[in-house]
Amino acid sequence: MIERIVVRGYRLFQDFEMVPTTGLNIVVGGNEAGKSTLLEAISLGLTGRVDGCWAEEQINPYWFNQQLVANYFAELAAGNFPKAPEILIELFLSPANPDIRILRGVYNSCTEDVPGPRTLVGALRWRSNSVKNESNIRLVTKCKHCQSTSA
Template sequence: MIERIVIRGYRLFQDFEMVPTTGLNIVVGGNEAGKSTLLEAISLGLTGRVDGRWAEEQLNPYWFNQKLVADYFAELAAGNSPKAPEILIELFLSPSNPDIHILRGVYNSRTEDAPGVRIHIKPSTDYYEELASYLAAPDRPDI
C-alpha cells in the first residue's frame, strides 16, 4: 500500500503531498483539478512509464509545473542564476510486506529510512555548460 505521495514540479502540482487512508480512497474534484495527473504521477512513479511509453521517450516541457518554469525564466531575465525546474515523484510504501524491504532507503525528500520508489527528473550535469551558453545567447528564440 502507498502510505505517502510526494509530487513536486509535475504538471499542475508545484508542491503536493498526500497521505492516503488505509483501504479505499476516492479522489474528487472539478475539471482540471489534478485527479488524472495524480493517477498519472503514481503510475509514473511505479512503472517509469506514461501512456505505456518510457518516461525518457515521452518527456516534454509540459510535464513541468508552468509556474516554476515561468519563475525560472523571470529569474534568468533578471540576471540571476536560478536552479532549473525539476520533477520529483516519491511513493512511500507500507513496510508491512516483508518483501518490500528491498526498496528501503533514505534517499527521499524526508531522508526517512522507508521503503518506496522515486523518480527525479532534472537537467543532466553533463549538459550544464551547453544549457548555460544556450540561455545566455542573445539570439536564442523566445521560450
C-alpha cells in the same frame, strides 16, 4: 500499500503531498483539478512509464509546472542563475510487505528509512568555460534507487 505520495513540479502540482487512508480512497474534484494527473504521477513513480511508454521517451516541457518554469525564466532574464525546474515523485510504501525491503532507503525528501521509489526528472545545466554566461539545458531522468541516469 502507498502510505504517502509527494509530487513536486509535475504539471499543475507545484508542491503536493497526500497521505491516503488505509483501504479505499476516492479522489474527487472538478475538471482540471488534478485527479488524472495524480494517477499519472503514481503510475510514473511506480513504473517509470507514461501512457505505456518509458518516461524518457515521452518527456516534454508540459510535464513541468508552468509557474516554476515561468519563475525560472524570470530569474534568468534578471541575470541570475537559478536551479532549473525539476519534477519529483516519491511514493512511500508500507514496510509491512517483506518483498519490498529492497526499496528501503533514506534518499527521499523526508530522509526517512522507508521503502518506496523516488523519481526525479530535471534539466542539467552547465556553463562553458570559454564563453561567459553560456548555458545549455538537457533533460534527464534519474532513478535514485538504481542510480542510473538517462538523457
